[in-house]
Amino acid sequence: MSIERGSADNSVHLNTMQRSSLNLEVSCPHSLLEVEMVNIAVVGLGWWGKIMVNTLAGSSSVRVVAAVEPNAELGAPLCKEGGIRHYAQLSDALQDPEVEAVILTTPNRFHEEQIVEAAQAGKHVLCEKPLALGLASAERAVEACLRSGVRLGIGHERRFEPPMKMVRQLVADGALGQVLQIEGNFSQNKFLALAPDNWRLSVQEAGCGPMTATGIHLLDLAGSIAGAARAVRATAYNLATGFESGDSASAHVVFDNGVTATINAMLSTPFYSRFAVFGSRGWIEVRDKSHVESPSGWIVTRSTTGDETETIDIPVATPVRENVEAFARAVRGKQSDYPVSLQEMLNTTSLLESVFEAARTGSLVVPRKSDVLARVRT
Numbered sequence: 001m002s003i004e005r006g007s008a009d010n011s012v013h014l015n016t017m018q019r020s021s022l023n024l025e026v027s028c029p030h031s032l033l034e035v036e037m038v039n040i041a042v043v044g045l046g047w048w049g050k051i052m053v054n055t056l057a058g059s060s061s062v063r064v065v066a067a068v069e070p071n072a073e074l075g076a077p078l079c080k081e082g083g084i085r086h087y088a089q090l091s092d093a094l095q096d097p098e099v100e101a102v103i104l105t106t107p108n109r110f111h112e113e114q115i116v117e118a119a120q121a122g123k124h125v126l127c128e129k130p131l132a133l134g135l136a137s138a139e140r141a142v143e144a145c146l147r148s149g150v151r152l153g154i155g156h157e158r159r160f161e162p163p164m165k166m167v168r169q170l171v172a173d174g175a176l177g178q179v180l181q182i183e184g185n186f187s188q189n190k191f192l193a194l195a196p197d198n199w200r201l202s203v204q205e206a207g208c209g210p211m212t213a214t215g216i217h218l219l220d221l222a223g224s225i226a227g228a229a230r231a232v233r234a235t236a237y238n239l240a241t242g243f244e245s246g247d248s249a250s251a252h253v254v255f256d257n258g259v260t261a262t263i264n265a266m267l268s269t270p271f272y273s274r275f276a277v278f279g280s281r282g283w284i285e286v287r288d289k290s291h292v293e294s295p296s297g298w299i300v301t302r303s304t305t306g307d308e309t310e311t312i313d314i315p316v317a318t319p320v321r322e323n324v325e326a327f328a329r330a331v332r333g334k335q336s337d338y339p340v341s342l343q344e345m346l347n348t349t350s351l352l353e354s355v356f357e358a359a360r361t362g363s364l365v366v367p368r369k370s371d372v373l374a375r376v377r378t
């Protein structure tokens with residue numbers, strides 16, 4: 001982020017958006033909030049599981065002490081290299097007294113079952129997105145964690161990106177006025193390298209593939225700003241690949257407060273990511289320079305009524321690690337210490353399920369509202 005310095009008195013002159021960025025960093029000094037180290041087992045050492053282990057290596061809040069990988073030829077060497085214990089089954093890791101929490105980087109079909117199993121063993125859980133493909137499944141997972149008194153986190157690391165924190169803070173402060181519309185696109189072509197039978201390409205295991213893989217992050221961000229949804233229309237097509245779950249998806253969401261969001265996701269075009277919020281007093285747009293797998297920063301543009309359009313660069317950050325460290329603080333504290341509420345996790349799952357249904361049927365779908373929190377807490 002560039003800062004213009006006055007030559008006469010060395011005073012610092014910041015434009016409006018730069019001040020917002022700096023204030024945000026000051027108000028959220030997560031790296032300075034030290035907590036007792038939380039010992040974690042990563043479950044699943046595929047593409048994302050390996051990234052998770054490597055990303056957490058430098059953390060001062062979490063320590064990966066074990067990993068679960070049924071494929072010994074894959075898991076054993078990686079664990080030996082990382083100096084961590086290797087287990088073939090989740091049940092083995094859950095019996096390890098040193099393991100306090102698990103991170104699930106496993107196929108979607110296992111999430112509910114593994115969350116319930118871990119919760120009943122008294123282990124805290126951070127689950128990769130999606131929490132589940134359907135709301136009923138997510139409700140059972142959330143209920144298991146509540147009844148067992150363990151914390152639940154979710155792999156929505158995009159909430160922890162500095163520009164996304166800025167967007168949400170500007171909305172909360174009223175700087176954009178009344179929010180009107182939200183637009184987002186998160187696309188990539190990494191799945192072109194997958195085998196045709198990979199679970200990520202299956203309708204049964206991935207639903208509407210592009211929305212489950214990437215678009216869900218934008219559905220979650222939109223919901224974090226606009227709240228619960230009341231209506232969804234969506235399309236999903238296979239236009240350029242043989243992906244059973246589709247390679248091009250689009251959703252139009254109407255939220256309870258009248259705000260609308262248009263979310264697009266593709267799996268057959270080079271990486272592209274954009275998120276924008278439009279309000280009655282101005283708008284802000286975030287563009288990623290690269291995929292979160294190898295982050296290189298963001299370009300943020302903002303326009304406010306009466307002011308010139310501003311553009312700034314925001315340097316690389318570690319949102320994946322920040323998400324896990326926020327989860328660790330909740331482990332040492334309480335569920336409400338985690339920035340993504342259980343209700344928001346349920347709302348996003350319901351919205352994702354509604355996108356599947358709307359794309360499948362071509363009909364307007366009303367997302368179901370969950371009452372599991374009220375039922376369990378009463």
